[in-house]
Amino acid sequence: MSDPSKTNLITLTRHVFQDQVEHYKEASGDLTLLLTAIQLGCKFVASNVRKASLISMTGLANSSNVQGEEQKKLDVIANEIFVNALRSSNKVAVMVSEEDEEAIFVETQHRGKYCVVFDPLDGSSNIDCGVSIGTIFGIYKVKEGSTGQISDVLRPGSEMVAAGYCTYGSCSTMVMTTGKGVNGYTLDTEIGEFILTHPDIQIPSRGKFYAVNEGNSMYWDAACTKYFHSVKFPQEPKKPYSARYVGSMVADVHRTMLYGGIFCYPADSKSKNGKLRILYECFPMAFLVEQAGGRATTGRKRMLDVQPESIHSRSPIFLGSKEDVEEVEAFYRAEA
Ligand code: AHG
Ligand code: MN
Ligand code: MN
Ligand code: MN
Numbered sequence: 001m002s003d004p005s006k007t008n009l010i011t012l013t014r015h016v017f018q019d020q021v022e023h024y025k026e027a028s029g030d031l032t033l034l035l036t037a038i039q040l041g042c043k044f045v046a047s048n049v050r051k052a053s054l055i056s057m058t059g060l061a062n063s064s065n066v067q068g069e070e071q072k073k074l075d076v077i078a079n080e081i082f083v084n085a086l087r088s089s090n091k092v093a094v095m096v097s098e099e100d101e102e103a104i105f106v107e108t109q110h111r112g113k114y115c116v117v118f119d120p121l122d123g124s125s126n127i128d129c130g131v132s133i134g135t136i137f138g139i140y141k142v143k144e145g146s147t148g149q150i151s152d153v154l155r156p157g158s159e160m161v162a163a164g165y166c167t168y169g170s171c172s173t174m175v176m177t178t179g180k181g182v183n184g185y186t187l188d189t190e191i192g193e194f195i196l197t198h199p200d201i202q203i204p205s206r207g208k209f210y211a212v213n214e215g216n217s218m219y220w221d222a223a224c225t226k227y228f229h230s231v232k233f234p235q236e237p238k239k240p241y242s243a244r245y246v247g248s249m250v251a252d253v254h255r256t257m258l259y260g261g262i263f264c265y266p267a268d269s270k271s272k273n274g275k276l277r278i279l280y281e282c283f284p285m286a287f288l289v290e291q292a293g294g295r296a297t298t299g300r301k302r303m304l305d306v307q308p309e310s311i312h313s314r315s316p317i318f319l320g321s322k323e324d325v326e327e328v329e330a331f332y333r334a335e336a
Contacts, residue, residue, distance in 0.1 A: 009323040012039060012174060012194035023180050030091050031162060031178065031198065032141070034114055038091035039194060040164040041082040042174060043137055045121065047186060048077060049168040050131065058128045066101040066312055067277075072127050077100055078120035086116055093148025096279055096311045103311055104210060105148055114161075115140040115152045117279040117311075122165075123230065123248025132169030134250025136282035139163065157283030157304040163315040165250045165284065175201065177291040182257070198258075203294035206323040207260025209244045211252045218269035223299065223331040230327070247275065252320070253285050257292055266299070267316035274316035278308045282317045295325035299332040 016035055020027035052058045052074060061071045079099040086092045091112030095104040098119045108110070116139055123133035139162040142152045164176030172187035174194050184198025219226070231241040241261065246252050252263045267274040274319050276282050286296030286303035296303040296319035303317055318328045 001131055006044070008169060009037070009193070010196040011164050012196070013181060015174075015185070015196050016178065019178055019180060023178075025054060025308070030112060031114070033140070033174070034089050034091040034112070034116070035162070035238070036081075036087075037085045038116075038137060038164070039174070041078075041120075042172065042194075043083045043187065043192060045074075045078045045084075045135060046166070046168050046172040046189075047075060048081075049127070052127065053130075058229075064233070064247055067098065071099065072124045074127050075121050075124050082118055082120045082135075085296045091228055091240075092116055093142050093146075094152050096153050098277060101312075102265060103150055103153060108147075109162050113142050115142060115148065117283070118151055119277070119280040122250045122281065123246070126246070126248050131248065132208060132251035133248050134165050134167045134254075136165045136250060136280055137163065137329040138280060138287065139334040150311070153279065154308050156307055157278075157286055160283060160287050163284035164302075165253070165288070167250050168255050169251060173254070175254065175288060176332050177288050178186075182288055182292040201257055203289065203291070203292045203321055204260030205321055207245070207256070207262065207321045208239075208241055209259060209261030210241045210264070210324075211243075211245045211249070211256065211262065212266070213245060214243070216266070216268050216270065219270045221268065221335070223328075223335040224264075224266045224268070226335075227331045230331075244315050249281055249285065251264070253255070253289070256320040257288065257294075262318060262320040262328070264316070264318045264328070265316065270315070273314040275326040276314060278313045278315045279311055282306075288318055288330040289319045293322065294320055295322045296320075297325055297329055299328060300336075309323055 017032045047082045061073045061076045063071045093111045094115040096117040101177045118137040137162045162178045166174045182201040185194035186197040256263045289296045
């Protein structure tokens with residue numbers, strides 16, 4: 001008998017379908033089909049990212065987005081890939097993308113019962129130098145009786161039914177939750193399938209790494225300054241943490257999910273709400289981290305309890321190992 005892991009491949013679609021049948025008796029299969037559309041988007045983006053330099057897909061698109069960022073060519077094409085994949089799935093009523101100023105309300109003949117908020121290409125500043133980037137998504141179900149309106153997406157992250165990210169680095173790994181734990185699937189490019197490689201991911205309760213852009217240190221508030229000082233100049237016998245910062249949220253969060261530690265994008269005197277967007281960066285990552293036994297906060301409040309005011313609202317975020325994040329919260333309480 002050969003090694004079953006080699007001859008009994010658990011693909012993402014199969015695993016999600018089994019999870020739905022096992023945990024959600026009333027499952028219609030719609031979420032599984034929606035996640036298949038998202039997988040297609042990730043496979044297509046992974047393929048384009050790999051050969052970007054070969055097909056003149058690096059560099060700027062000579063356009064800007066609502067964030068005031070200069071869009072990269074891959075930002076634009078990744079966005080179009082996901083919008084088309086989601087619309088043609090017939091499972092989506094509302095889409096929110098980092099790259100589109102307004103929410104997209106899907107026309108009746110293609111409309112479904114889910115709302116997808118997504119960052120088609122996260123870490124764009126790292127594209128041209130080949131450093132890991134990714135895609136982030138979160139999924140809500142439309143509210144009872146709704147056919148898709150803005151109130152279906154302007155809701156706390158605690159109402160999301162699924163979330164995930166895909167890394168485009170040395171390999172492409174999709175990490176996802178449907179509310180019953182977190183699993184990781186690695187793309188086998190030869191057969192075009194995401195294969196279960198990281199079942200039931202659990203974040204260590206404490207880590208040895210901190211991730212923050214130290215270049216903003218002079219703008220940090222007192223709680224932040226004191227927290228980072230405590231991990232860099234700890235009391236004996238504690239040892240200092242190691243600094244790790246990629247500058248792509250997906251890459252920094254993926255390392256934190258697997259190794260433990262803390263990822264932070266604080267608010268500061270320059271950016272009073274921080275930089276990361278609540279709907280399609282903070283909420284999906286906070287959902288995943290909590291499902292893996294970790295914690296995610298704004299510093300003062302559970303991240304998933306935040307009520308976003310608009311689709312591109314931003315928030316400070318600290319996420320990762322439970323004990324590490326609790327230490328940040330203690331510093332913010334002390335400064336309250
Ligand atoms: P995006 O490329 O989708 O606009 O997101 C970039 C974000 C996030 O990926 C990362 O954590 C953060 O920007 C890095 O910001 P700094 O360069 O200011 O550290
Ligand atoms: Mn991003
Ligand atoms: Mn982006
Ligand atoms: Mn961007």
